[in-house]
Amino acid sequence: MTGVSNTPIGLTQGTRTPGGIGESTLRPDGTLKTTGEFAYASDLWHEDMLWGHTLRAPPAHARITRLDTGPALQLAGVQAVLSYEDLAHAKTYGLEIADQPVLCDGRVRFHGEPVALVAADHPETARRAAERIVVEYEVLPAVTDEATATAPDAPVLHPDRTDAHARHVPHPNVVHRQPILRGDLAAARARADVIVTGDYEVGMQDQAFLGPESGLAVPAEDGGIDLYVSTQWLHVDRKQIAPVLGLPEEKVRLTLSGVGGAFGGREDLSMQAHASLLALRTGRPVKMVYNRYESFFGHVHRHPAKLHYEHGATREGLLTHVAARIVLDGGAYASSTPAVVGNAASLGMGPYVCDTAAIEVLGLYTNNPPCGAMRGFGAVQACFAYESQMDKVAAGLGLDPVEFRQRNAMEQGAVMPTGQVVDSPAPVAELLRRVRELPLPPVEPWTAAGATADLRELPGGLSNTTHGEGVVRGVGYAVGIKNVGFSEGFDDYSTARVRLEVIAGQPVATVHTAMAEVGQGGVTVHAQIVRTELGVSQVTLRPADTSAGNAGSTSASRQTYVTGGAIKHTCEAVREAVLALGRRKFGWRKDGLQLVGGKVAGPDGTVLADLVDVLGEEAVDLEREWRHRPTQPFDPHTGQGDGHVQYAFAAHRAVVEVDVELGLVKVVELACAQDVGMALNPLSVVGQIHGGSTQGLGLAVMEEIVVDPATSLVRNPSFTDYLIPTILDTPPMPAEILELADEHAPYGLRGAGEAPTLSSTPAIVAAIRQATGRPLTRVPVRPEHITGT
Structure with missing residues (x-):
């Protein structure tokens, strides 16, 4: 790792604590997960437990003309069967718009929509009972794309919309529309010496987490429910579930169970409300675990997109304008489509300086699978298009593609097309320079006549499709911009409780937040922050649950920023309370006192007292909320506004080898340069870069949920047919990490x-x-795109 500044703002080298921030501290859950001993939500168990199962609709658009649950109830071992008519309270839910029925309301809107629930004493009994439910459908024409969604005679999928976006859209099947308008497009076109257009398409990607949706709902003595679940956002799950159950939120208690990956796919509800409804109906604990097939229907995916771009530039290689129209398919329900639209629009120009932008982004309702949050959240789709355009413009000007990007690269002080000033480091040109200057991997030996190739290193790999004939090497570059944190005026905050006390003769800090640990390593970083701020080595993290204050979702690259900020803020208050206690006990009059190594030290490092003596039998226990800087909604007509709190930048250089005859691709190396402000845990940062890069590799050459263009039926809901990169597909990933501090961030x-x-x-x-x-x-x-067949 290459660092520009390894000392975080507000600290000096002398105040560092072993195991604190800036060190590659190992994960406390790492060994358990590596050895298979970690307890995930699917491992949950309870005495007298029932098993829940979901009956899902086979068509993508239909009316239910008959629903008879009687045959299922007659099967021995079945304890309950529920359908829409059995719901006594709120019957819809949703992250931003409550438009999704808890169970199908008589109109099926996507392939795999939940129709009925079964609780039985064995999972196989529950499955067989679901098969006995009689459902008859009148299949309707599917709304599959923009043309069928916005046609004058298009069936309106949600005719009773009352959400805030409804009055700003051109058709009720448009969830949200966001324009970004800046500058005079006609005048910019007149100044351009080269104008390049392009049409691009991004397929539907799945989060492909390894741990399926799962949880355990336990009815409580007070009439409430205790739900143990794998999720990304405990408090918003509770907010959506409580009205469905007819309970006040305080009687719906959620505890985070082991999460086997998320990447946005656990922001929306899956089995949470269903298991809770069955538990309250039967009075017994109910466990639900999706199999892999059901998981593909049980969570949202990345929005597929169609993008039209126009770029103009002068002979000198400076951008004159960017015009774009992006259509995102949100599927049957809104989920987080409005926010994804806002991201795609506001970041649709990329990390470049250009005075003129005319960008329009639409998010559609269709009968395709619901789409919502996935790593990159709208910016991924736009980046593929604008970076493809930057290469085309560079070629049209006869310029090197990296140099062309550097000429137009934004830096601190640049103005976004939304009018927002980028007020922290934006080292776009430097990232490109660094990634370009990394040594290229050596040319492989099979290029020499008669050399023997290792099949694992060839396109096609162990399938033995080639021995190096027709294999051509290529090198490509790209850079992107992503917002950090919730945006557009959302009240983005987190809460932390920190308790400092003496246990068994040692000072111990206990931290309690509702942050969902989904594999990102927050449990490591949070302990590092406490060690740094309170100077103690023993830190205990309590399980995340809704008895702690809201921590927001583990998404938008926000948890280290916001929950980390909340822990830091709370620790500062705890430290001041401890020092105040010491001043009362020992009469200290000095300012600048520190907690280091379990002791209180003066500003010169002189030890004044041991923390054990200061605390005695007392404990300091405080809870605090912490918010980042406020943001603004984008203007619905112009897209202007300070919509984001922070921007992140990364650049990649890819080296590939392609069998041009068979259309097979081997990514030889995928190098990255990224500014992280401050690497609180350098090893974890590298892991994040490798993970994100691998998901981008999957989208580039293999990952896609294939939806029938006529019927909206999913064709490949399994890991047999939905391909994800394996270790043999994942290349070396050199990483250059910059640490250019954002003075506004913890x-x-x-x-x-x-x-x-x-x-x-x-x-x-x-x-x-x-x-x-x-x-x-x-x-x-795909291979046919390369071979032309």
Whole structure:
């Protein structure tokens, strides 16, 4: 790792604590997960437990003409069967718009929509009972794309809309529309010496987490429910579930169970309300675990997109304008489509300086699978298109593609097309320079006549499709911009409780938040922050649950920033309370006292007292909320506004080898340079870069949920047919990490988890283009796109 500044804002080298921030502290859950001993939500168990199962609709658009649950109830071992008519309270839910029925309301809107629930004493009994439920459907024509969604005679999927976006959209099947307008487009076009247009398409990507949706609902003595679940946002789950159950929120208690990956796919409800309804109906604990097939229907996916772009530039290689129209398919229900639209629009120009922008983004309602949050959240789709365009413009000008990007790269003080000033480091040109100057991997030996190739290193791998014949190398570059944190005026905050006390003769800090640990490593970083701020080595993290204050979602690269900020803020208050206690006990009059190594030290480092003596039998226990700087909603007509709190940047260089005869691709290396502000845990930062880059690789060359264009039926809901990168597909990933502090953020950090997902995809596709000469306007790239067959 290359660091520009390794000391976080507000700290000096002398105040560092072993195991504190800036160190590659190992994860406390790492060994358990590696050895398979970690307890995930699917491992939950309870005495007298029932098993829940969901009956799902086979068509994508239909009316239910008959529903008879009687045959299921007659099966021995079945304890309850529920359908829409059995719901006594709120019957819909949703992250931003409560438009999704808890169970199908008589109109099926997507393939796999939940129709009925079964609780039985054995999972196989529950499955067989669901098969006995009689459902008859009148299949309706599917709304599949923009043309069928916005036609004058299009069936309106949600005719009773009352949400805030409804009055700003051109058709009720448009969830949200966001324009971004800045400058005079006609005048900019007149100034351009080169104008390049392109049409691009991004397929539907799945989060492909390894742990399926699962949880255990336990009815409580007070009439409430205790739900143990794998999720990304405990408090918003509770907010949606409580009205469905007819309970006050305080009687719906959620505890985070082991989460086997998330990447946005656990922001929406899956089995939470269903298991709770069955538990309250039967009076017994109910466990639900999706199999892999059901998981593909049980969570949202990345929005597929169609994008039209126009770029103009002068002979000198400076952008004159960017015009774009992006259509995102949100599927049957809104989920987080409005926010995804806002991200795609506001970040749709990329990390470049240009005075003129005319961008329009639409999010649609269709009968395709619901789409919502996934790592990169709208910025991924836009980045593939604008980076493909930057290569085309550079070619039209006869310029090197990296140099062309650097000429137009934003830096601190640049103005976004929304009018927002970027007020923290934006080292776009530097990231490109660093990634370009990394040594290229050596040319493989099979290029020499008669050399023997290791099949694992060839396109096609162990399938033995080639021994090096027709294999061509290509190199491509890309850079992207991603917002950090919730945006557009959302009240983004987190809460932390910190208790400092003496246990068994040692000072111990206990931290309690509702942050969902989904694999990102928050449990590691949070302990590091406490060690740094309170100077103690023993830190205990309580399980996340809704008895703690809201921590928001583990998404938007925000948890280290916001919950980390809340822990830091609370620790500062605890430290002041401890020092005040010491002043009363020992009469200290000095300012600048520190807690280091379990002791109180003066500003010169002189030890004044041991923390054990200061605390005695007392404990300091405080809870605090912490908010980042406020943001603004984008103007619905112009898109102007300070909509984001922070921006993150990453650049990639991809080296690929392509069998141009068979259309097979091997990514040889995927190098990244990224500014993270401050690497609180350098090892975890590198892991985030590798993970994000690998998901971008998957989108580039293999990952896609295939939906029938006529019927909206999902064709490949399994890991047999939905391909994700394995270790044999994942190349070496050198990482250059910059640490240019953002003075507005805790320790100067910058959210790091999502940015690598953006630029990895277009870099790989650019490299394949260079190797093949093909235009490649769609991802994932398939063999037929390369061979032309």
